[in-house]
Amino acid sequence: MNGKSLSSELKEIITGAKRLYANYGKDLLSDLGFMKVLDDYEKAIEDTARAMTSLSIWKMCAICGNSPKGSCCAPEVAIWYDAELVFVNLLMGCDVEKGQFYKDHCFFLGKNGCILKARHYYCVHYLCPEIKAILSAAELDMLYRTIGREILTGSNVLHYFEQWRKHHDGVIVA
Numbered sequence: 001m002n003g004k005s006l007s008s009e010l011k012e013i014i015t016g017a018k019r020l021y022a023n024y025g026k027d028l029l030s031d032l033g034f035m036k037v038l039d040d041y042e043k044a045i046e047d048t049a050r051a052m053t054s055l056s057i058w059k060m061c062a063i064c065g066n067s068p069k070g071s072c073c074a075p076e077v078a079i080w081y082d083a084e085l086v087f088v089n090l091l092m093g094c095d096v097e098k099g100q101f102y103k104d105h106c107f108f109l110g111k112n113g114c115i116l117k118a119r120h121y122y123c124v125h126y127l128c129p130e131i132k133a134i135l136s137a138a139e140l141d142m143l144y145r146t147i148g149r150e151i152l153t154g155s156n157v158l159h160y161f162e163q164w165r166k167h168h169d170g171v172i173v174a
């Protein structure tokens, strides 16, 4: 980690996200095109949540998380995030600094699960071998399709922001 502690890297990421929010949040949230892609993303996140709940996956995660071995939300995952993805969480109304409930787990793991809505590819896509073993091929297929839509709509949001920002900053500079 280039000599930086996990907390200082995380602080940089969150500070960067808050800076993005201060600079762009208001304008972005009044851009209709952006609100459309953000809405698509939020719907896809809800679809994944429904699929996970219907297959009792989050219940199994909670049981595992409360066992001595703990959950798969490892501390280092928090710094796999970048400022842009944390910024998207701020746009969705998440209090990204509310985490750190479990000292030996990911900063974003709150008392009742992940406090983020826009999550990293790993967090959305990873299924442990125990969970995979109890799902049928059809259930896994349905789940991966749902997860795939979440990942795709999330990348649409980030892409839209990237393009919008170039235009926005260009307008400011001109």
Ligand code: SF4
Binding pocket: 072, 073, 074, 077, 078, 106, 107, 108, 109, 110, 113, 114, 115, 116, 119, 120, 123
């Ligand atoms: S799901 Fe949330 S709490 Fe778990 S590793 Fe990912 S960001 Fe951290």
